[in-house]
Amino acid sequence: xxxxxxxxxxxxxxxxxxxxxxxxxxxxxxxxxxxxxxxxxxxxxxxxxxxxxxxxxxxxxxxxxxxxxxxxxxxxxxxxxxxxxxxxxxxxxxxxxxxxxxxxxxxxxxxxxxxxxxxxxxxxxxxxxxxxxxxxxxxxxxxxxxxxxxxxxxxxxxxxxxxxxxxxxxxxxxxxxxxxxxxxxxxxxxxxxxxxxxxxxxxxxxxxxxxxxxxxxxxxxxxxxxxxxxxxxxxxxxxxxxxxxxxxxxxxxxxxxxxxxxxxxxxxxxxxx
Numbered sequence: 001x002x003x004x005x006x007x008x009x010x011x012x013x014x015x016x017x018x019x020x021x022x023x024x025x026x027x028x029x030x031x032x033x034x035x036x037x038x039x040x041x042x043x044x045x046x047x048x049x050x051x052x053x054x055x056x057x058x059x060x061x062x063x064x065x066x067x068x069x070x071x072x073x074x075x076x077x078x079x080x081x082x083x084x085x086x087x088x089x090x091x092x093x094x095x096x097x098x099x100x101x102x103x104x105x106x107x108x109x110x111x112x113x114x115x116x117x118x119x120x121x122x123x124x125x126x127x128x129x130x131x132x133x134x135x136x137x138x139x140x141x142x143x144x145x146x147x148x149x150x151x152x153x154x155x156x157x158x159x160x161x162x163x164x165x166x167x168x169x170x171x172x173x174x175x176x177x178x179x180x181x182x183x184x185x186x187x188x189x190x191x192x193x194x195x196x197x198x199x200x201x202x203x204x205x206x207x208x209x210x211x212x213x214x215x216x217x218x219x220x221x222x223x224x225x226x227x228x229x230x231x232x233x234x235x236x237x238x239x240x241x242x243x244x245x246x247x248x249x250x251x252x253x254x255x256x257x258x259x260x261x262x263x264x265x266x267x268x269x270x271x272x273x
Contacts, residue, residue: 005066010059011229014048014192015236017056022046023268024241032269035261038160039117043256045264046245048192048226050157051085063191064092066223067155068100071189074221076153079189080144081108084166085157089191093155107144109168119166123212126174140176146183153187160194162201162220166213173214186216193222238271 014020018027021044023035036047053060067089071079088107097104113129118124146152154168169185172204176183188202202218209215227249234242244264248255255261 004240005062005069007224007229010062010066010191011224011226011232012236013059014050015233017059019050019053019056019059020046020048020192020233022140022237022241022245023265024238024271029106032272033184033265039163042252043261044252045248045255045268048158048194049085050089050191053157054088059093061087061096064089065096067093067189067191068102069098070099070221070223071104071153072097072102074187074219075151076104076148076151076187078105078107078144078152079155080142080152080168080172080185081106082154082164083109083111086155086168089157090155105144107142108163109171110141110143112141112171116167118163118208119138119170119213121212122167122170126170127212135159140172140175146176146179146181148181148183150183151187152183152185153189154185155222156190158192158194159188159190159198159220159222162188162198162205162218165190166218167214169218170213187219187221191222191223192224192226194226196225196227198222240267240271244268252266 017024018025020030021031023032026032031047036044038044053063064128072095079090079093081087087108090108094104094106112122112125112126116125152172154165156165159165165188172183172185199220202220204213206217230249231245237245244267255264
C-alpha cells in the first residue's frame with residue numbers, strides 16, 4: 001500500500017532532521033552566533049536548506065514521492081531543477097514518477113558566467129550574451145535536451161520570493177531561443193513556501209512591464225505553506241524558539257534592528273546551554 005505523505009509529517013521531519021534550521025537547533029557555530037542573512041539582506045532566525053538532504057535518504061525519498069504526486073496532476077513534459085538544491089530533487093522526482101508509471105525527462109540550470117541576484121540582472125546578462133564574442137553563447141546553461149513545443153516546469157526546494165525561479169525560467173526560455181525553438185515554462189514547483197504572496201505574485205507576473213522577462217501568468221505549486229504548519233512544530237520546539245519564529249513570520253522588519261537581533265541571539269544561546 002502506498003504511504004500517505006502529509007505536509008504535516010514532512011514539516012516535522014524536515015525540522016527534526018535540521019533542514020529547517022533555527023538559532024536553537026542549528027549545529028553551525030557561525031549561525032548560532034550570527035543568524036542568517038537572506039536574499040535582500042534580511043536577517044533571519046531560521047533557514048531552510050535542503051542541499052544536503054541526500055544524507056537523509058528516507059526523508060529525501062518522501063519529499064520526492066510527495067512532489068511527484070503533486071506534479072502528476074499537471075501537464076508537464078520536463079522538470080528543470082534550479083541549481084543547486086533543485087538538481088538532486090528532479091532526479092528523485094523522476095524516479096518516483098517512473099514508479100507511478102510516468103516517464104518524465106529532467107534537467108537543471110547551470111550558473112551563469114556572472115553572479116546575478118535579480119531577474120533584471122539575469123536579463124541584462126543574457127541579452128549581452130546574445131552577441132557576445134567570448135563564447136558564452138555557445139555554452140548550455142540548461143543541462144537538458146530541449147524540444148520545440150515542450151511544456152517545462154521549474155523545480156526547487158523552497159521560495160521566499162520568486163526571483164530565483166524567474167531567473168531559472170528566463171534561462172530556459174533564453175536557451176530555447178538560442179536553439180531556434182519555442183517552449184512553454186509557466187509552472188513552478190517546490191517543497192516549502194516562506195511567503196504567502198508567491199502564488200498571487202506568480203499569477204500577476206503577466207502584468208510585468210519588462211517584456212525581456214517574458215511576462216506570463218505563472219502557476220506556483222508547493223507542498224508546505226510554512227506559516228500554516230508552523231504551529232505543528234510547537235511540541236518539538238523550545239517555548240522561546242516557537243515564539244520568536246512565529247513573531248518573525250508576522251513582522252520580519254522588527255527583527256532587522258541590531259539590538260533586537262542581539263537579544264534574540266542571547267536568548268537562543270541561553271536556551272541551548
